[in-house]
Amino acid sequence: MRNIEVSPSIISSDLSDLKSEIKKCEDAGAGSFHLDVMDGNFVDNITMGPDLIRAVRKSTKLRLDAHLMINRPDKYYRDFLSAGADVLLIHYESPVDIGELINKFERDGIRYGIVINPDTEFRKVKKYLPGSEILLIMSVYPGFSGQKFINSIIPKIKEASDYIKSEHLKTRIEVDGGINDITGKQCVENGADILVSASYIFNNDIYKSIQTLKNL
Numbered sequence: 415m416r417n418i419e420v421s422p423s424i425i426s427s428d429l430s431d432l433k434s435e436i437k438k439c440e441d442a443g444a445g446s447f448h449l450d451v452m453d454g455n456f457v458d459n460i461t462m463g464p465d466l467i468r469a470v471r472k473s474t475k476l477r478l479d480a481h482l483m484i485n486r487p488d489k490y491y492r493d494f495l496s497a498g499a500d501v502l503l504i505h506y507e508s509p510v511d512i513g514e515l516i517n518k519f520e521r522d523g524i525r526y527g528i529v530i531n532p533d534t535e536f537r538k539v540k541k542y543l544p545g546s547e548i549l550l551i552m553s554v555y556p557g558f559s560g561q562k563f564i565n566s567i568i569p570k571i572k573e574a575s576d577y578i579k580s581e582h583l584k585t586r587i588e589v590d591g592g593i594n595d596i597t598g599k600q601c602v603e604n605g606a607d608i609l610v611s612a613s614y615i616f617n618n619d620i621y622k623s624i625q626t627l628k629n630l
């Protein structure tokens with residue numbers, strides 16, 4: 415059985431009790447935390463900035479992934495790193511020169527992953543995979559938690575998984591949006607290594623839902 419990493423998106427947690435929410439996730443076996451940063455421009459919603467990430471950093475030693483749904487990752491990424499993010503998840507669709515940004519990350523030894531929206535083809539990001547720790551395949555259009563999983567992205571997980579294996583790359587496949595016990599299982603069966611979840615975890619029993627996802 416493969417070891418599935420669960421990455422809770424704290425956007426749906428009780429932010430007034432963040433420290434104990436984080437502790438509950440850790441006790442349930444979460445492998446990292448997912449921080450959904452939205453700027454009201456790249457997506458139609460505004461969520462957290464570096465200050466909240468700083469607060470999360472104080473409460474956990476687990477890896478923190480900053481999912482940057484912002485128009486100017488090139489301008490702000492340093493703020494997220496200094497707040498304590500470990501891995502920057504950058505959208506292929508960001509209106510910046512992704513190749514140039516990745517070159518900067520490579521030069522400065524910054525850990526990163528590349529994100530693709532549901533209608534972006536996998537082949538577009540193949541060339542960025544060798545240095546990407548994570549390939550994040552969105553299974554909803556980014557902007558809000560609680561949306562329905564888009565089934566048509568499943569073949570893309572398989573395609574990415576086959577490619578990563580055939581090229582002997584180390585990139586791990588992560589899926590984000592509408593993940594629950596049923597959709598999560600489909601993702602895992604097709605090659606996903608990491609599952610992000612907000613509402614399935616925080617609207618249910620945290621321990622049980624994380625355990626369920628880990629053991630799919």
Ligand code: DX5
Pocket residue numbers: 423425426448450481554555556557558559560561590591592593610611612613614
């Ligand atoms: C969507 C975010 C997701 C989202 C997940 O824009 O990137 O991380 O919060 O929420 P659920 O698990 O509720 O779909």
Ligand code: ZN
Pocket residue numbers: 423448449450481590610
């Ligand atoms: Zn996300």
